[in-house]
Amino acid sequence: MPMPHPFRKARRARILSGSPIAEEVWNWALSEHRIFHRLPPEDKARLRELATIFLGEKRFDPVAGLVLDEETKVSIAAQACLPLIGLEDGIDCYRDFTTIIVTEREYDVTKRDVDSAGVVHEYEDEFAGEAFELGPVALSLADVEASGWGDGYNVVIHEMAHKLDALNGEYDGSPALRQGMSPAAWQSTFGAAYEDLRSRLASPASRKPRKGKLRKSGSPRIDAYAAEGPDEFFAVACEYFFERPELLRSEYPDVYGQLLLYFGRDPAGAKSDA
Numbered sequence: 124m125p126m127p128h129p130f131r132k133a134r135r136a137r138i139l140s141g142s143p144i145a146e147e148v149w150n151w152a153l154s155e156h157r158i159f160h161r162l163p164p165e166d167k168a169r170l171r172e173l174a175t176i177f178l179g180e181k182r183f184d185p186v187a188g189l190v191l192d193e194e195t196k197v198s199i200a201a202q203a204c205l206p207l208i209g210l211e212d213g214i215d216c217y218r219d220f221t222t223i224i225v226t227e228r229e230y231d232v233t234k235r236d237v238d239s240a241g242v243v244h245e246y247e248d249e250f251a252g253e254a255f256e257l258g259p260v261a262l263s264l265a266d267v268e269a270s271g272w273g274d275g276y277n278v279v280i281h282e283m284a285h286k287l288d289a290l291n292g293e294y295d296g297s298p299a300l301r302q303g304m305s306p307a308a309w310q311s312t313f314g315a316a317y318e319d320l321r322s323r324l325a326s327p328a329s330r331k332p333r334k335g336k337l338r339k340s341g342s343p344r345i346d347a348y349a350a351e352g353p354d355e356f357f358a359v360a361c362e363y364f365f366e367r368p369e370l371l372r373s374e375y376p377d378v379y380g381q382l383l384l385y386f387g388r389d390p391a392g393a394k395s396d397a
């Protein structure tokens with residue numbers, strides 16, 4: 124449950140004035156990660172404010188003796204807050220969790236599924252991160268370190284996207300939309316793109332891309348993990364939106380358009396200083 128507003132406001136003012144991010148660490152985080160390079164100055168200032176509150180309100184829980192340095196914490200906070208810059212509720216979008224569990228690398232999880240015949244299937248799965256329903260976020264440090272380079276992979280943004288998705292109930296790839304946005308347009312756009320990706324991955328052309336053939340009808344450039352379910356499609360699309368906006372815009376322009384409306388900003392439109 125969100126804290127009462129006046130209290131929250133006063134507490135955040137105290138965090139902003141009392142626990143600022145050190146100048147050199149902040150400058151390092153911004154220059155280290157390519158995804159921040161093209162942010163206009165006003166967005167950088169907003170990001171710093173959000174990241175400061177994030178660090179004041181969230182708790183890192185490194186496992187098995189792992190020690191996190193200040194640079195890593197600021198780097199996670201800045202990437203986690205990047206999607207919030209244009210969202211009206213800002214940091215309140217992350218109100219359902221406090222703890223960020225950090226593991227050293229990817230970890231194995233034993234999953235249990237029950238099929239329609241009631242038979243229980245148990246299998247091992249490897250996780251780079253996880254967003255628990257109404258609970259903490261888990262991130263593998265090795266994958267955090269592989270994020271932010273502008274290549275389309277970002278475990279922090281991926282897990283935060285799941286948190287945004289879950290704000291209105293379930294992990295279903297349909298977050299609470301901004302006023303004026305059409306849920307029907309969202310559903311049809313994401314539904315069509317998801318089905319398109321699944322069919323392209325299943326087609327022989329995607330397994331054997333031919334030279335000179337348009338990629339659109341062949342191998343998708345979006346990570347195949349997006350085809351795992353509508354919730355994963357949304358999370359992976361968010362990774363590309365902030366990491367490689369031009370690629371997402373060229374693969375799925377309508378998805379890009381919906382994310383642009385939802386996040387209230389156009390990462391591909393911003394000028395690059397890189």
Ligand SMILES: [Zn+2]
Nearest residue numbers: 281285355358
């Ligand atoms: Zn996911």
